[in-house]
């Protein structure tokens with residue numbers, strides 16, 4: 324309980340600090356006329372205008388935008404974004420789960436077969452050195468060509484693509500983390516490869532699996548948003564960012580939507596952290 | 612749970628290699644024949660063992676002692692088929708070391724307890740039994756009995772990290788003995804303990820050995836420990852690792868505090884010490 328209260332206070336503190344920084348910068352920039360004092364050099368972010376055309380709106384204006392109709396019609400921006408959020412969350416969830424499974428399986432394969440590791444690892448690494456934004460549209464569009472897959476699958480696959488890599492690396496590291504004497508103990512008991520995997524290597528890898536999943540959680544959200552921005556269907560939070568960003572008089576909506584994207588990233592990460600805490604309590608036997 | 616005794620085949624009398632009810636009669640259980648072990652490539656190869664031959668009788672307690680780096684661990688690991696010898700062979704109860712390992716003839720205890728902290732103490736002891744496919748109820752009972760044997764009956768539900776080093780090593784011993792292996796291989800199991808704890812562990816190990824009649828090969832640096840525990844001491848010399856001398860320990864059983872104060876004990880300690888000094892000078 325005490326700890327939960329401390330966390331809440333910390334989160335509140337960070338939020339207050341962020342708002343203060345934002346508003347402080349805004350006020351200072353306006354007071355200075357958007358230039359560094361004594362020079363004519365412009366500040367990095369220019370504060371100008373107000374309302375939907377503002378370049379650096381007040382924080383409360385952004386938050387208030389959720390309760391405003393988002394487009395001539397009656398639907399509130401908040402309601403609209405909730406629908407888009409659900410759409411994106413499905414892509415994130417599917418992409419995350421697929422990426423974690425693929426990464427885990429590759430890690431197990433590489434641990435099992437040095438030949439497979441030597442043969443495939445270079446491709447796994449190469450796949451991540453290509454700037455994924457460059458081929459995100461190609462990937463999303465080609466997955467969407469597959470008839471029997473739902474439209475959101477293309478974006479989920481891009482998400483998976485970013486998740487599987489940290490998962491592979493951390494699974495592999497974890498499967499190698501058991502001390503040599505523990506491996507020897509298993510050898511002296513003449514256990515099968517399968518038994519060794521489930522009774523020693525995977526349990527020893529658990530903390531590493533969570534490292535992979537925590538990195539994967541934020542990567543899944545980045546993948547989904549970027550995928551949506553580059554997909555022609557323009558659905559989800561990324562689709563909304565794309566749509567609002569194209570029109571210049573939509574800055575409040577754009578900021579509000581970006582806020583939702585950021586929150587999605589944080590919440591996804593926190594879900595994995597909470598899962599980790601629960602599992603580690605059992606794992607370490609420190610639960611009540 | 613309804614499984615009968617004879618289905619736990621590896622625990623039932625497993626043929627010629629199992630320690631039988633009859634007293635140890637000197638028939639060798641372990642036969643090491645001309646074992647040489649080299650590590651590394653031709654030019655900079657390290658000869659860890661050179662032409663080592665030993666015959667460990669069934670039911671005996673043998674210690675390997677010698678200066679650091681003389682190949683004690685290597686010899687133990689060759690005996691346990693954790694590594695293969697470059698030359699020579701090891702048989703256990705007439706089987707090759709590899710066959711013996713696959714028949715789960717070996718219980719191993721290392722210098723580090725090597726317990727799995729994601730398991731409770733009891734489930735650590737159960738590990739070999741799980742591997743052998745013993746039904747749950749039965750292995751639980753067996754594990755608890757083993758924990759009683761090492762006087763840790765109340766600690767079954769703790770995690771290894773909650774136990775002291777000496778207690779952890781006792782759990783490792785309980786685990787190694789839980790499936791009644793015919794041969795217990797121990798590599799400096801008490802090396803990390805303080806002298807008083809070590810003596811207590813020695814007492815306990817002897818008591819267990821007397822009760823279970825398991826054959827033990829025990830690696831140690833400590834002369835008093837080797838003399839107190841063993842029926843036979845193998846003194847090794849380094850570079851390359853060879854058997855320098857074998858010393859029979861004729862101290863009567865049961866051994867206890869008075870054994871440690873007896874004249875014969877001091878004689879033997881001195882004898883081993885002088886042999887070791889000789890080994891250092893080689």
Ligand SMILES: Nc1ncnc2c1ncn2[C@@H]1O[C@H](COP(=O)(O)OP(=O)(O)OP(=O)(O)O)[C@@H](O)[C@H]1O
Nearest residue numbers: 650651657658659678679680681682683684685686
């Ligand atoms: N895996 C290995 N690769 C290369 N050399 C090794 C290996 N294992 C042992 N050696 C070498 O073999 C020799 C014997 O090592 P070993 O560990 O058997 O000695 P030891 O008698 O157990 O020593 P200590 O008392 O310090 O444990 C040493 O010179 C060591 O460097």
Ligand SMILES: [Mg+2]
Nearest residue numbers: 683684685798
């Ligand atoms: Mg050693």
